[in-house]
Amino acid sequence: MSKKWFVLAMVLVMATTLLTGCLSSEKKPEAKPDPAKAAATGKKVIRISIGLNEVHPEYLGLKKFKEEIDKKLPGKYDIQLYANAQLGDDVKTTEAVRMGNLEMTGPSSSPLTGIVKELGVFDLPFLFPSTEIAYKVMDGPAGQQLLDKMEEKGLKGLAYWENGFRHLTNSAREVKSPEDVKGLKIRVMQNPIHLATWKALGANPTPMPFSELFTAMQQKTVDGQENPIPTIYLSKYSEVQKFVTLTGHVYTPHILIIGKKLWDSLPKEDQKVFQQAAYDARDHVRKVSKEMNDSQTAKLKEAGMTVTVLTPAQLKAFQDVVKPVYDEYTEKIGKSTVDSILAEVKKVSAK
Ligand code: TK8
Numbered sequence: 001m002s003k004k005w006f007v008l009a010m011v012l013v014m015a016t017t018l019l020t021g022c023l024s025s026e027k028k029p030e031a032k033p034d035p036a037k038a039a040a041t042g043k044k045v046i047r048i049s050i051g052l053n054e055v056h057p058e059y060l061g062l063k064k065f066k067e068e069i070d071k072k073l074p075g076k077y078d079i080q081l082y083a084n085a086q087l088g089d090d091v092k093t094t095e096a097v098r099m100g101n102l103e104m105t106g107p108s109s110s111p112l113t114g115i116v117k118e119l120g121v122f123d124l125p126f127l128f129p130s131t132e133i134a135y136k137v138m139d140g141p142a143g144q145q146l147l148d149k150m151e152e153k154g155l156k157g158l159a160y161w162e163n164g165f166r167h168l169t170n171s172a173r174e175v176k177s178p179e180d181v182k183g184l185k186i187r188v189m190q191n192p193i194h195l196a197t198w199k200a201l202g203a204n205p206t207p208m209p210f211s212e213l214f215t216a217m218q219q220k221t222v223d224g225q226e227n228p229i230p231t232i233y234l235s236k237y238s239e240v241q242k243f244v245t246l247t248g249h250v251y252t253p254h255i256l257i258i259g260k261k262l263w264d265s266l267p268k269e270d271q272k273v274f275q276q277a278a279y280d281a282r283d284h285v286r287k288v289s290k291e292m293n294d295s296q297t298a299k300l301k302e303a304g305m306t307v308t309v310l311t312p313a314q315l316k317a318f319q320d321v322v323k324p325v326y327d328e329y330t331e332k333i334g335k336s337t338v339d340s341i342l343a344e345v346k347k348v349s350a351k
Helices: 003-028 036-041 059-071 090-099 116-125 129-141 139-155 194-202 210-218 229-234 258-264 270-300 312-322 323-334 337-351
Strands: 042-048 077-082 155-165 167-170 185-186 204-208 224-227 243-244 251-259 306-308
Touching: 036 312, 042 059, 059 077, 059 155, 059 251, 090 155, 090 251, 116 139, 116 194, 116 251, 116 323, 116 337, 129 139, 129 155, 129 251, 129 337, 139 155, 139 251, 139 337, 155 204, 155 229, 155 258, 167 229, 185 194, 185 210, 185 229, 185 258, 194 204, 194 312, 210 224, 229 270, 251 258, 251 270, 270 306, 323 337
Parallel strands: 042 077, 185 204, 185 224, 243 306
Antiparallel strands: 155 251, 167 224, 167 243
C-alpha cells in the first residue's frame, strides 16, 4: 500500500471508530456512570432519562435544566439526557432511581401510584378545570405535600412539569359521545384509575408502557390512546390514528425526580441550584407546552386527522359517566388528600 493510501485508510478507521463510539454510547449508555470517566473529568455524572422524544416540551425542559446547572455550577456536574425511554419506561426508571441505579427521571405521575398512592388524586377525571388552576394547586401547599410524601419512598420530587390535558385518539371512528367509545380498545397508562375511567366509558382499556404504544397502534393491538396534543403531534400518531376528540378528560403532570439518597449527598448550595433549575425549567416547559397546544391542533388537521371539539353538552355526557370513579377511588387514594386537593381547586377557582 502506498503511503497516501495507508494514511487515508487510517483516517477512515479512526473516523469509523469515533463515530460508532459516539453512536453506541448514545444508544447504549452504561448501566452505571463510568467512574473512570467521572474521575477523569472530575464531574459527577447525573443521567436523566424520560420516555418522550427530543422535540417534546419535557426534553426541552431537561435541556434548560442542564443549561442552568452548567451555568451556575460550572465543571461540577455532567448532566446526561436520554430520550425515548432509552434507559427504560416510567415504571422502570423510577424504580432505578429509587435503587440508586439511575440519578434522575421525569415520569408521569400516574404510573407512580403503586409507590405513592396519594398521587392518584391527579388521575381523577375532570379534576382540574384549567391549566392555570392545575398549576396553582400543584405548586401550592397541597401539591408540595404530595411531593414530600415521595421522600419516604426514596424519591425526591423536585417539581411538577407539564404533561397536560389528555385527549382521545383512535383509528376506528369519530367519537362525540360515550356511546361512540363502546368497545374501543384503548391503551391507558399503568394506573387503576385510568383503567376504571375507560371501563366506565364502555371502552376496552389495556394498560401498557408508553414505549410500546406506537407499535401497538400500528399493529392494531389497540384502536386508540389518550395523551396531550404535543405528544400526539410530536410522536407522529397521525400516521396510525385518524380521529382526535378534545376530551381533556384528565390533566396529569410529569414529575422531575432525583434519588433521595443522592439528593441528601449533595451540598446544600448545590441542592438550591438544582431546585431552582427544576422550577425554571418547569416554567419553560409550561410556556412551550402552551405554544404547542395552541399551534399543533391545526397541524393535526393538516396531517390528515379529524379533530372533534365537543359542545359543553357533549362534554357533560362524558363527565356524568365517569363520576362514580370518584366514589370508587377516594378512599383508596386517601380521603384527606382528595379532600385537600378538591378544596384547593375550589379556593383557587374562586379567585
Ligand atoms: C412518557 C409518558 C407519557 C405519558 C403516557 O414516558 O405514558 O402516556 O403521557 O408522557 O410519561
